[in-house]
Amino acid sequence: MTDTQLPLWEVFIQSKTGLPYKHVGSLHAADAEMALENARDVYTRRSEGSSIWVVPSECITASNPEDAEEFFEPSNAKIYRHPTFYVMPEGAKNI
Amino acid sequence: MEELDKLQQFQQKIDAEKKIEPKDWMPEDYRKHLIRQISQHAHSEVIGMQPEGNWITRAPSLRSKIILLAKIQDEAGHGLYLYSAAETLGISREEMINQLHTGKAKYSSIFNYPSLTWADIGAIGWLVDGAAIVNQVSLQRTSYGPYSRAMIKICMEESFHQRQGYEIMAKMAQGTPEQKEMAQDALNRWWWPSLMMFGPHDNESAHTGNAMKWKIKRETNDELRQKFIDKTVQQAEVIGLTIPDPDLKWNEERGHYDFGEIDWEEFWRVVNGNGPCNKKRLNHHKKVHEEGRWVREAAAAYAKKQKNKQIAA
Ligand SMILES: [Fe+2]
Numbered sequence: 001m002t003d004t005q006l007p008l009w010e011v012f013i014q015s016k017t018g019l020p021y022k023h024v025g026s027l028h029a030a031d032a033e034m035a036l037e038n039a040r041d042v043y044t045r046r047s048e049g050s051s052i053w054v055v056p057s058e059c060i061t062a063s064n065p066e067d068a069e070e071f072f073e074p075s076n077a078k079i080y081r082h083p084t085f086y087v088m089p090e091g092a093k094n095i
Numbered sequence: 096m097e098e099l100d101k102l103q104q105f106q107q108k109i110d111a112e113k114k115i116e117p118k119d120w121m122p123e124d125y126r127k128h129l130i131r132q133i134s135q136h137a138h139s140e141v142i143g144m145q146p147e148g149n150w151i152t153r154a155p156s157l158r159s160k161i162i163l164l165a166k167i168q169d170e171a172g173h174g175l176y177l178y179s180a181a182e183t184l185g186i187s188r189e190e191m192i193n194q195l196h197t198g199k200a201k202y203s204s205i206f207n208y209p210s211l212t213w214a215d216i217g218a219i220g221w222l223v224d225g226a227a228i229v230n231q232v233s234l235q236r237t238s239y240g241p242y243s244r245a246m247i248k249i250c251m252e253e254s255f256h257q258r259q260g261y262e263i264m265a266k267m268a269q270g271t272p273e274q275k276e277m278a279q280d281a282l283n284r285w286w287w288p289s290l291m292m293f294g295p296h297d298n299e300s301a302h303t304g305n306a307m308k309w310k311i312k313r314e315t316n317d318e319l320r321q322k323f324i325d326k327t328v329q330q331a332e333v334i335g336l337t338i339p340d341p342d343l344k345w346n347e348e349r350g351h352y353d354f355g356e357i358d359w360e361e362f363w364r365v366v367n368g369n370g371p372c373n374k375k376r377l378n379h380h381k382k383v384h385e386e387g388r389w390v391r392e393a394a395a396a397y398a399k400k401q402k403n404k405q406i407a408a
C-alpha cells in the first residue's frame with residue numbers, strides 16, 4: 001500500500017471578526033476535524049486567527065492563468081463602471 | 096517558437112518583479128530548481144529538530160524547557176509550510192520523504208553536528224537560526240509566490256529563535272568561569288559550520304547562475320555570508336566571547352569584516368555523508384516515519400468509516 005500522507009486541505013484564516021478569510025497554506029489530514037485541529041496548531045500559534053476554514057484541495061476549481069486575458073476581458077472593457085469615467089459639472093460638491 | 100515566446104514572457108515577468116504562481120507556465124528547470132531547493136529547506140527544518148530535541152528533557156529550568164519546546168514546534172511548522180509550497184509544484188509529500196530517505200534530497204549539513212552541552216542550544220539559536228534568518232529574509236523576495244509567502248511567515252516566527260539562543264549564550268558568558276568556558280567552546284564548534292550554511296563560494300556554486308537570473312535566490316552565498324558575519328561580530332563582543340577566527344578584522348575600505356578561509360574539505364566531507372551525525376539523523380527520521388505509519392493508516396481508515404456512515408445516514 002502506498003503511504004499517501006493523507007489528503008491535502010487548504011487553510012483559510014480570519015484574523016479578526018469582520019475581516020475576510022485569507023488563504024494561508026495547506027496541510028495533510030484524514031478528515032475535516034483533524035484538518036481543523038492541525039490548522040489551529042500550525043497556522044495560529046501566535047493568535048493569528050479567530051476563525052478557520054479548511055477545504056479539501058481537490059474541491060477547489062481555479063481559473064486558468066493562460067486564459068486570464070480573455071477571461072477578465074468583460075471587466076476591462078467596461079470603464080464606465082469606475083466613478084472616474086464621469087464628468088462632473090464645475091462647482092458640484094459632495095459627489 | 097511558442098516555447099521561446101513563453102520563456103521570454105516568463106523572464107519579463109520575473110524582471111518586472113511579478114511573482115510566479117503554481118498554475119503559471121514556468122520552464123522545467125525553474126520548477127526542478129525550486130523543488131530541489133524548497134524540499135531541501137523543508138527537510139532541514141524537520142531534521143533540525145533532532146539536535147535541539149536532545150536537550151528538552153535536560154533543559155536547566157522550566158522556563159528554558161517551555162521555550163525550547165515552543166521553538167522546536169515552530170521548526171516543525173516551518174517544515175510543513177515549506178512542504179506545502181513544494182507540493183504546489185507537483186511533487187507529493189510522500190515522494191519528498193522518499194528522496195530524503197534514499198539520500199537523493201539533502202538537508203542542511205549543520206544538523207549533522209552534535210549538541211554536546213546546554214551552551215550548544217544557545218549557539219544553535221544564536222548562530223544557526225541567525226544564519227538561517229539572513230538567508231530567509233532574502234528569500235522573502237523570491238520569485239515563486241508560495242515560497243515567498245512561506246518565507247514571510249517563517250521570518251515572523253524566527254525572530255524569537257535567535258533571541259532565545261543569544262540570551263542563553265549571554266547568561267552563560269556572565270556565569271561561572273566553567274559556564275563561560277562552555278559558551279566559548281560552543282561558539283568555537285558552531286562558528287565555522289554556521290558560515291558553511293551559506294554554501295560554497297559564488298565562483299564554485301553549481302546552482303547560482305539561473306537561480307539569480309530567475310530570482311529564486313536574491314543574493315549570492317558570499318553576500319549572505321558576509322551579512323551574517325558583519326551582524327554577529329558585535330553581538331559576540333557585547334557578551335565577551337571571542338569568535339574563533341584570527342583573521343577576522345574590520346576592513347574600513349570594504350565596509351565589511353575580512354575573515355579567514357573556511358575548511359572546504361570539512362564542508363564536503365559532511366555534505367557527502369561523513370559528518371559526525373549524518374547516519375544518526377537519517378536513521379532516526381526513518382525510524383519515526385515507519386513507527387508513525389500505523390497512525391496514518393488508522394486515521395485514514397477512521398475517516399473512511401465516518402464517511403460511509405454519513406452516506407448511509
Ligand atoms: Fe525554522
Ligand SMILES: [Fe+2]
Nearest residue numbers: 170224253256
Ligand atoms: Fe528557527
